[in-house]
Amino acid sequence: MSRRHSFYARPLLAAAAAVTVLTGTAAAAPADPSPGRYTATAAALDDTYYQDALGKTGAELKAALHTIISDQTKLSYDQVWDALKATDEDPANSSNVVLLYTGRSQSKNDNGGGSGQWNREHVWAKSHGDFGTSTGPGTDVHHLRPEDVQVNSTRGNKDFDNGGSELAGAPGNFTDGDSFEPRDEVKGDVARMILYMAVRYEGTDSFADLEPNDQVDNGSAPKMGKLSVLKQWSQEDPPDTFEKRRNDVIFEQFQHNRNPFIDHPEWVGSIW
Numbered sequence: 001m002s003r004r005h006s007f008y009a010r011p012l013l014a015a016a017a018a019v020t021v022l023t024g025t026a027a028a029a030p031a032d033p034s035p036g037r038y039t040a041t042a043a044a045l046d047d048t049y050y051q052d053a054l055g056k057t058g059a060e061l062k063a064a065l066h067t068i069i070s071d072q073t074k075l076s077y078d079q080v081w082d083a084l085k086a087t088d089e090d091p092a093n094s095s096n097v098v099l100l101y102t103g104r105s106q107s108k109n110d111n112g113g114g115s116g117q118w119n120r121e122h123v124w125a126k127s128h129g130d131f132g133t134s135t136g137p138g139t140d141v142h143h144l145r146p147e148d149v150q151v152n153s154t155r156g157n158k159d160f161d162n163g164g165s166e167l168a169g170a171p172g173n174f175t176d177g178d179s180f181e182p183r184d185e186v187k188g189d190v191a192r193m194i195l196y197m198a199v200r201y202e203g204t205d206s207f208a209d210l211e212p213n214d215q216v217d218n219g220s221a222p223k224m225g226k227l228s229v230l231k232q233w234s235q236e237d238p239p240d241t242f243e244k245r246r247n248d249v250i251f252e253q254f255q256h257n258r259n260p261f262i263d264h265p266e267w268v269g270s271i272w
């Protein structure tokens with residue numbers, strides 16, 4: 001675990017710190033500093049974090065990325081609460097988080113199991129592969145998001161697909177008996193979270209090999225659909241500032257690994 005950190009993560013963190021200094025200087029100007037920041041970060045990442053993946057395609061790329069992103073700090077399910085308060089902070093109100101499907105901005109401290117509170121949504125439904133909430137895929141914040149308790153329950157363990165009836169409490173989201181369609185603004189986020197899980201979890205630890213397929217109604221199988229729709233969503237909704245910042249916060253403050261499909265969305269089409 002720590003061997004790769006010594007070669008990759010530390011130089012990268014140093015690079016990230018240098019970038020932060022540059023951003024701090026640029027932030028004095030009123031213009032949006034984020035484009036410059038992420039351009040600089042992406043270049044630094046290719047030279048360090050993604051060094052062993054560059055130039056590869058298909059299964060070779062997937063294998064290289066699996067090795068890279070499997071070097072991570074793992075959180076307990078309880079630690080996930082605090083992580084989400086940082087990763088999903090509302091950029092317009094630091095006291096709040098933004099809920100994934102509803103898009104609602106809500107107090108960080110209004111979390112729990114009560115009606116109207118937010119809780120921890122497993123975007124890769126935890127029954128698909130039955131990994132639960134023990135430390136591992138069930139606590140990997142790359143696919144965990146704050147969501148309204150009731151909307152989380154409505155999504156349940158459904159696969160993702162287009163269609164259904166619009167949710168009363170979450171406009172822009174649709175569901176039917178066997179699938180859930182998130183609002184347009186997060187369709188790509190959902191796709192990239194699912195595909196991260198597929199690369200990260202390959203059955204090489206004590207958990208199932210998670211893989212996307214082109215079905216719905218996957219039940220407890222370690223599969224999540226529909227791949228063709230997820231690929232389309234990833235193209236239609238490319239990574240925005242919120243999603244990129246989230247990836248950076250997870251990398252710098254919590255798990256010290258990245259979602260490669262946020263940094264390189266074109267890798268979705270290379271692997272699948």
Ligand SMILES: [Ca+2]
Pocket residue numbers: 184185186187188189237238239240243
């Ligand atoms: Ca998005």
Ligand SMILES: [Ca+2]
Pocket residue numbers: 197198199200201202203209210211
């Ligand atoms: Ca897998």
